[in-house]
Amino acid sequence: xxxxxxxxxxxxxxxxxxxxxxxxxxxxxxxxxxxxxxxxxxxxxxxxxxxxxxxxxxxxxxxxxxxxxxxxxxxxxxxxxxxxxxxxxxxxxxxxxxxxxxxxxxxxxxxxxxxxxxxxxxxxxxxxxxxxxxxxxxxxxxxxxxxxxxxxxxxxxxxxxxxxxxxxxxxxxxxxxxxxxxxxxxxxxxxxxxxxxxxxxxxxxxxxxxxxxxxxxxxxxxxxxxxxxxxxxxxxxxxxxxxxxxxxxxxxxxxxxxxxxxxxxxxxxxxxxxxxxxxxxxxxxxxxxxxxxxxxxxxxxxxxxxxxxxxxxxxxxxxxxxxxxxxxxxxxxx
Amino acid sequence: xxxxxxxxxxxxxxxxxxxxxxxxxxxxxxxxxxxxxxxxxxxxxxxxxxxxxxxxxxxxxxxxxxxxxxxxxxxxxxxxxxxxxxxxxxxxxxxxxxxxxxxxxxxxxxxxxxxxxxxxxxxxxxxxxxxxxxxxxxxxxxxxxxxxxxxxxxxxxxxxxxxxxxxxxxxxxxxxxxxxxxxxxxxxxxxxxxxxxxxxxxxxxxxxxxxxxxxxxxxxxxxxxxxxxxxxxxxxxxxxxxxxxxxxxxxxxxxxxxxxxxxxxxxxxxxxxxxxxxxxxxxxxxxxxxxxxxxxxxxxxxxxxxxxxxxxxxxxxxxxxxxxxxxxxxxxxxxxxxxxxxxxxxxxxxxxxxxxxxxxxxxxxxxxxxxxxxxxxxxxxxxxxxxxxxxxxxxxxxxxxxxxxxxxx
Ligand SMILES: Nc1ncnc2c1ncn2[C@@H]1O[C@H](COP(=O)(O)OP(=O)(O)OP(=O)(O)O)[C@@H](O)[C@H]1O
Ligand SMILES: [Mg+2]
Numbered sequence: 001x002x003x004x005x006x007x008x009x010x011x012x013x014x015x016x017x018x019x020x021x022x023x024x025x026x027x028x029x030x031x032x033x034x035x036x037x038x039x040x041x042x043x044x045x046x047x048x049x050x051x052x053x054x055x056x057x058x059x060x061x062x063x064x065x066x067x068x069x070x071x072x073x074x075x076x077x078x079x080x081x082x083x084x085x086x087x088x089x090x091x092x093x094x095x096x097x098x099x100x101x102x103x104x105x106x107x108x109x110x111x112x113x114x115x116x117x118x119x120x121x122x123x124x125x126x127x128x129x130x131x132x133x134x135x136x137x138x139x140x141x142x143x144x145x146x147x148x149x150x151x152x153x154x155x156x157x158x159x160x161x162x163x164x165x166x167x168x169x170x171x172x173x174x175x176x177x178x179x180x181x182x183x184x185x186x187x188x189x190x191x192x193x194x195x196x197x198x199x200x201x202x203x204x205x206x207x208x209x210x211x212x213x214x215x216x217x218x219x220x221x222x223x224x225x226x227x228x229x230x231x232x233x234x235x236x237x238x239x240x241x242x243x244x245x246x247x248x249x250x251x252x253x254x255x256x257x258x259x260x261x262x263x264x265x266x267x268x269x270x271x272x273x274x275x276x277x278x279x280x281x282x283x284x285x286x287x288x289x290x291x292x293x294x295x296x297x298x299x300x301x302x303x304x305x306x307x308x309x310x311x312x313x314x315x316x317x318x319x320x321x322x323x324x325x326x327x328x329x330x331x332x333x334x
Numbered sequence: 335x336x337x338x339x340x341x342x343x344x345x346x347x348x349x350x351x352x353x354x355x356x357x358x359x360x361x362x363x364x365x366x367x368x369x370x371x372x373x374x375x376x377x378x379x380x381x382x383x384x385x386x387x388x389x390x391x392x393x394x395x396x397x398x399x400x401x402x403x404x405x406x407x408x409x410x411x412x413x414x415x416x417x418x419x420x421x422x423x424x425x426x427x428x429x430x431x432x433x434x435x436x437x438x439x440x441x442x443x444x445x446x447x448x449x450x451x452x453x454x455x456x457x458x459x460x461x462x463x464x465x466x467x468x469x470x471x472x473x474x475x476x477x478x479x480x481x482x483x484x485x486x487x488x489x490x491x492x493x494x495x496x497x498x499x500x501x502x503x504x505x506x507x508x509x510x511x512x513x514x515x516x517x518x519x520x521x522x523x524x525x526x527x528x529x530x531x532x533x534x535x536x537x538x539x540x541x542x543x544x545x546x547x548x549x550x551x552x553x554x555x556x557x558x559x560x561x562x563x564x565x566x567x568x569x570x571x572x573x574x575x576x577x578x579x580x581x582x583x584x585x586x587x588x589x590x591x592x593x594x595x596x597x598x599x600x601x602x603x604x605x606x607x608x609x610x611x612x613x614x615x616x617x618x619x620x621x622x623x624x625x626x627x628x629x630x631x632x633x634x635x636x637x638x639x640x641x642x643x644x645x646x647x648x649x650x651x652x653x654x655x656x657x658x659x660x661x662x663x664x665x666x667x668x669x670x671x672x673x674x675x676x677x678x679x680x681x682x683x684x685x686x687x688x689x690x691x692x693x694x695x696x697x698x699x700x701x702x703x704x705x706x707x708x709x710x711x712x713x714x715x716x717x718x719x720x721x722x723x724x725x726x727x728x729x730x731x732x733x734x735x736x737x738x739x740x741x742x743x
Contacts, residue, residue: 017519018386018616052620100569113541120536122575123480181569209415238693241686254687255680262684266666268655277652278687284649285690287724313696315619 004305004332005229008199010138010192011154012229014163014217015203016210020234022049023316023324024203024309025156030325031334033069033079037151040137041066042084044130045158050083055318059085061094063137063148067318070325070334082148084137088119091129098143099181124172128186131169135189138197160202160217164224167193167200199229201333204299206233206292211299218302230305230333233296237289238310241282250286254279307333362709365641365716367741370610371400371512377608378501378513379640382526384624385519387616388645390414391728391736392720393516394422394447396612398730399737400512401445402438408446408504409514410496412489417728422447429454431500436730446510455492456482463589472589477582487529487536489518491597494530498600523613523628527604527635530597542583610640617647617701622708629712641716643740644705648697649721657695660688718743 005011011032013025022043029041040063043050048058054066062084069078092115109115118125136144138153158166165172170186192198200221204214214231221228241249248254256275263270299306309327312320328334370376381393390411397409408431411424419425422434424447431446460478461469472478482488497515504510517526536542568576603609611632615625625642632639655663664685672681705717720739723732 016386049620113539116536116539117541121477121480121485123476208417212416238689240689240693242682245683245686254683255678258678258680259684259687261678262667262681263663265679266663266670268659268663274653274655278691280652281649281690281694282687284724291725313693313700315700 002332003329003334005199007196008229009152010134010198011152012157012163012167012198012200013155013203013232014157014160014200015232015234016161016205016213017159019203019205019210020232020309021159021203022053022156023321024201024232024234025154026050026053027321027324028201028328028334029081029083029154030067030070030321031328032152032154033067033081034072034329034334035069035076035079037069037079038082038148039069039079039152039154040082040084040148040150041154041156042086042134042137043156044086044134045156046085046087048085049156050085053316053321054083059083061085061087061090070322070329072329079151082150084133086130086133088126088129089115091133092119092125095129095132124169127166128169128173128182128189131167131189131193132185135192139192157200160213163200163217164220164226167226168224169193194225194227196227198227200226201229201232203232203234205235206295206299208295211295215298215302218304228304230307231299231302232333233299233306233308235311236308237285237292239289241285245282246286246289249279249282250290252279252283254282305332307331362705363641363714363716365612365643365718365743367396367399367718367737367743368403370612370640371396371405372403374511375608376512376610377606378497378515378603378610380515380517380526380604380609380611381614381643382517382523382611382628383614384523384621387614387621389519389614390418390516391733392612392614392643392645392740393514394418395733395736395740397445397447397512397514398434398437398733399741400514401434401443402441402734404441404443405512406444406510407512407514408448408500408510409516410448410450410493410500411516412450412493412518414449414516415728418733419449421729421733424449429458429496434730450489450493450496452489452492453482455496456488459495460589464585468585471581472585475582475585476578478585485533487525487533490520490526490529491533493518493526494597494600498596498603501600501603523624524631527601527631527637530601534594534597537586542586605635605637607638609638611637612640612643614643614645617644617704619704622704626708626711629715639715641718642708643743644701644717644719646722647719648694648701651691651694651698653691655688655691655695657692657699660692660695664688664692 011028013021013028015021015024025041025043029039033039041050043059050066051057051059056064056066063082064084065080066083067081069081071078093110096109119129120126134153134155137150140147140149157163168190170183170190173183173186202214202217204210218228245254256279259278260270260275263275307328308331309324312323314320325334370379379393379396381389381396383389390413393409393411394414397407401407410431411418411422414422414424416425424432429448429451431448434445434447437443437445457473460472464472493515497513500510500513504513517523520526520529564576613625613628615621629639629642667681667685667688670681709715718740720736720743723735725732
């Protein structure tokens with residue numbers, strides 16, 4: 001299936017904490033990097049989540065080749081995935097060097113603790129530095145000589161509660177700089193973030209709180225004029241039972257005798273405890289599935305494309321990331 | 335909770351009794367939650383751990399259980415989910431503990447709850463330390479607004495500040511005999527201990543001192559270096575910024591001395607034997623790694639660790655069939671095709687049940703392995719395992735249920 005987001009160059013991945021932002025950002029990068037496309041995946045929260053996810057050493061402030069993209073069904077060679085860990089201190093020094101040629105003063109700033117100061121407490125500066133670097137990677141210009149040009153950039157972004165503030169850099173800076181170069185640069189960045197070349201995807205799980213937070217997040221993004229992408233529903237329970245059976249299981253009315261006969265037929269020696277246990281597990285599963293179903297209905301009312309990723313019982317490793325990437329591509333996210 | 339596998343390998347380590355093996359791989363000691371909350375010597379319980387693992391729910395459930403077992407409890411929650419805040423009646427942010435309706439007072443206990451308002455806590459400190467005029471100046475300063483709303487570490491600092499206040503108040507007026515504290519949803523569990531220090535040293539930092547210097551001894555420190563610095567700042571940010579900055583820095587100097595002293599006192603309180611740290615983790619690699627760091631840190635700082643809570647664990651299996659056996663049986667079923675016409679049988683149903691079971695066993699095996707890894711590095715940490723509830727546990731009923739699971743853990 002072709003991508004739902006062919007014009008998007010910047011994929012921002014947000015969501016409630018722990019729902020799978022980093023997992024989704026990593027596998028989306030793999031999915032986008034098929035067909036010879038080159039993709040950059042960035043993280044901005046100083047956690048080295050990407051390094052852990054890809055099982056490599058902590059990432060420096062430099063674009064590091066980290067994986068080969070997902071191989072397409074057509075057999076065309078995949079592209080590459082680079083990863084970048086953006087920290088505000090390095091971003092500030094790079095910015096000053098690139099735009100102000102502040103060689104000596106840059107060093108002095110650091111020595112006097114100004115870098116620390118600016119990146120921790122000057123209103124909005126931290127975020128504008130982080131998003132500024134992402135912007136630079138999407139919109140490479142001649143100032144950054146020899147840098148790789150990417151077909152797409154994926155951002156493992158701050159959680160839903162902070163995403164609008166994070167991307168709304170010009171508003172955030174307003175408390176500090178009403179005019180001046182940094183303000184006008186922030187305005188330029190906003191033009192990209194508000195354009196159809198950006199999509200903010202929200203990761204959620206099918207539970208009440210995260211779904212509510214997703215709905216609130218979509219409303220806030222829209223109010224701020226930021227383009228909402230898709231909702232990625234993660235950690236979905238496998239649909240091991242067809243719907244009719246699920247209803248019976250939930251009501252505790254499974255035909256245990258049929259189950260026992262099947263098990264015996266394929267050489268599993270059954271006890272009452274085993275068959276009762278399986279039925280009880282099915283009932284438990286049915287209850288959780290019913291809750292998921294009610295939350296899924298809410299997600300579908302949000303009016304944005306949705307994608308679903310299964311809960312992988314074995315956890316996440318490289319193989320799992322490629323599996324998730326393949327699912328995303330099949331569903332049209334990547 | 336039923337135990338199914340390998341019960342023969344169980345041995346004890348430490349005191350406490352050993353829980354069922356399925357929940358406790360290896361040789362884990364069980365965390366005796368009821369003994370902890372019933373002990374009158376337990377005065378403060380701090381629930382810590384990395385973000386998203388259920389600290390707030392765990393704190394609320396512990397507090398409710400303690401209250402219904404007779405303690406006079408106050409729980410300080412941070413960023414509670416809306417539903418949780420509703421059921422505890424703490425949606426209004428007035429920064430003071432309020433009684434929770436609907437608890438069972440039969441055992442003579444009580445429960446108050448509050449949710450931390452970081453900014454008001456900070457503002458209150460400013461208001462209490464500065465003249466009204468000066469306070470107004472500070473509260474409106476853009477740098478102060480960042481410091482009090484989004485500076486990394488302020489929430490932790492304010493949680494400590496509030497804990498100190500509640501504790502002092504409880505000592506003075508005998509309002510509570512147990513304080514349960516939730517900690518901010520930081521990425522690292524260590525932030526709770528490190529943030530106050532980070533904030534202090536930031537406020538003591540070179541740049542701040544430098545900015546203060548001209549105000550005190552004019553021009554003396556306006557070295558070439560500082561000239562370059564202010565020049566660069568003005569160039570990038572504009573001149574107004576420097577003025578705001580100097581106001582802010584001057585204000586900080588007058589207000590924050592007392593702050594640091596109080597933070598140190600609270601830190602000492604955390605080392606007191608009447609405090610108990612409960613480290614909460616989800617059965618995920620990151621969360622357990624953070625939990626391990628935290629356990630080491632508590633040891634290093636001589637802070638009393640009560641134990642580990644592994645929250646939202648996979649549900650326990652009920653049959654004695656391994657994941658491999660179940661998957662193999664699915665394959666045989668599929669190869670065998672339809673059910674025999676002359677007897678009962680529903681291969682899709684049975685295969686589905688077996689798949690569900692295999693999935694559950696795989697999840698449990700992964701979680702058991704993660705816990706075993708933690709246990710190998712940190713033997714003897716008493717542990718309670720709380721399985722994920724099918725429904726969100728946010729009403730008082732849900733919290734009671736979580737409390738029971740904690741106690742059974
Ligand atoms: N589809 C999945 N199947 C199985 N496990 C998953 C899946 N998605 C995520 N996980 C696991 O869930 C945990 C949280 O995922 P992840 O780190 O991606 O979340 P996050 O949203 O980035 O978290 P944070 O808010 O802490 O940054 C990880 O242990 C990850 O391996
Ligand atoms: Mg992450």
